[in-house]
Amino acid sequence: xxxxxxxxxxGDELTVTVDNGVDAKxxxxxxxWTVSAGQLGKHRAMFPEIEADNAVKAKADAVVAADxxxxxxxxxx
Amino acid sequence: xxxxxxxTRFAGVRVPSSDFEAVxxxxxxxxxxxxxxxxxxxxxxxxxxxxxxYEGNVIYADQNADVGNCxxxxxxxxxxxxxxxxxxxxxxxxxxxxxxxFMLENTAxxxxxxxxxxxxxxxxxxxNTNNVQISGTVNVAETGSSYGASYKSTxxxxxxTPDTVVAPGTNVNGLKVWKARWANRSATxxxxxxxxxxxxxxxxxxxxxxxxxxxxxxGGSASSSGWLDTPVIIPAxxxxxxxxxxxxxxxxxxxxxxxL
Numbered sequence: 001x002x003x004x005x006x007x008x009x010x011g012d013e014l015t016v017t018v019d020n021g022v023d024a025k026x027x028x029x030x031x032x033w034t035v036s037a038g039q040l041g042k043h044r045a046m047f048p049e050i051e052a053d054n055a056v057k058a059k060a061d062a063v064v065a066a067d068x069x070x071x072x073x074x075x076x077x
Numbered sequence: 078x079x080x081x082x083x084x085t086r087f088a089g090v091r092v093p094s095s096d097f098e099a100v101x102x103x104x105x106x107x108x109x110x111x112x113x114x115x116x117x118x119x120x121x122x123x124x125x126x127x128x129x130x131y132e133g134n135v136i137y138a139d140q141n142a143d144v145g146n147c148x149x150x151x152x153x154x155x156x157x158x159x160x161x162x163x164x165x166x167x168x169x170x171x172x173x174x175x176x177x178x179f180m181l182e183n184t185a186x187x188x189x190x191x192x193x194x195x196x197x198x199x200x201x202x203x204x205n206t207n208n209v210q211i212s213g214t215v216n217v218a219e220t221g222s223s224y225g226a227s228y229k230s231t232x233x234x235x236x237x238t239p240d241t242v243v244a245p246g247t248n249v250n251g252l253k254v255w256k257a258r259w260a261n262r263s264a265t266x267x268x269x270x271x272x273x274x275x276x277x278x279x280x281x282x283x284x285x286x287x288x289x290x291x292x293x294x295x296g297g298s299a300s301s302s303g304w305l306d307t308p309v310i311i312p313a314x315x316x317x318x319x320x321x322x323x324x325x326x327x328x329x330x331x332x333x334x335x336x337l
Contacts (some may be wrong), residue, residue, distance in 0.1 A: 014255075023327055023328075024326055027327065028231065029328070030230065031240065032228070034226065034227045035225070036225050036226060039226045039336055040202075040227035042247060042249070043247060045244070045246055046246070055322075
């Protein structure tokens with residue numbers, strides 16, 4: 001069903017959008033996820049396209065690493 | 078007096094954290110206490126304050142039911158009597174303030190006493206055996222929920238063809254769903270399901286959100302909607318899906334969630 005998929009960072013927040021064309025009335029059919037920096041590491045397996053785009057992958061690596069540092073500083077795992 | 082390093086040690090018994098050598102030699106007291114009748118009022122203004130010539134650096138007010146309240150000004154003999162502020166003392170009060178004397182003021186409290194335990198370098202750690210009671214009106218402010226990710230879709234689904242909101246493999250420690258709602262046209266039964274694999278029908282899994290409202294028009298078209306009543310945690314290993322029994326001509330659904 002999915003036709004095109006775009007991945008876009010706004011700050012450290014990633015939005016994954018799947019464009020599925022238009023419905024019978026001509027309305028765009030889209031499905032998207034917006035994932036915060038703290039949730040990005042847990043969502044990477046769900047969006048393997050992240051690894052296919054070098055720029056997105058580099059940004060995702062940086063965001064996940066920074067979040068890990070924040071969690072560590074807060075005493076988390 | 079022997080130092081700590083000279084204390085005879087026994088196998089399996091650690092050196093005590095409190096200096097019992099000093100206690101045993103009379104250099105440190107365990108604790109002293111005094112009991113003051115609060116029946117009659119005392120105040121500095123009236124010249125009726127009670128001046129107590131006890132010294133120490135720790136003082137604790139007993140929590141028994143017969144203990145009232147008072148105010149105390151801790152002092153050292155070298156200090157002015159007028160500068161320190163009054164400290165309110167109630168059952169359970171515990172101060173670590175060096176003093177060589179203190180002044181006590183109180184309102185008249187028939188049948189009540191102030192029972193004070195005091196000493197030097199003693200750590201009073203009273204347990205609280207009282208129940209906590211809240212009286213009067215408690216105002217609760219809704220602060221909202223902090224979600225970690227969102228899903229939204231306007232993609233109409235084919236009959237019994239689920240859309241994956243969160244894949245089961247992503248849910249390793251649980252998935253908290255804060256909000257979920259959907260509305261569509263031409264599909265009368267649909268909903269969000271939790272399951273370890275893709276569902277095949279609207280009841281093939283745990284129904285997180287079913288159909289709350291159906292609406293049929295005379296022309297034969299139908300619309301329906303559903304929403305999550307309260308946040309729910311989906312157990313680890315299960316994904317979150319949306320599925321409809323019939324083709325959705327128009328669709329709108331959204332989820333706010335946090336992967337735990």
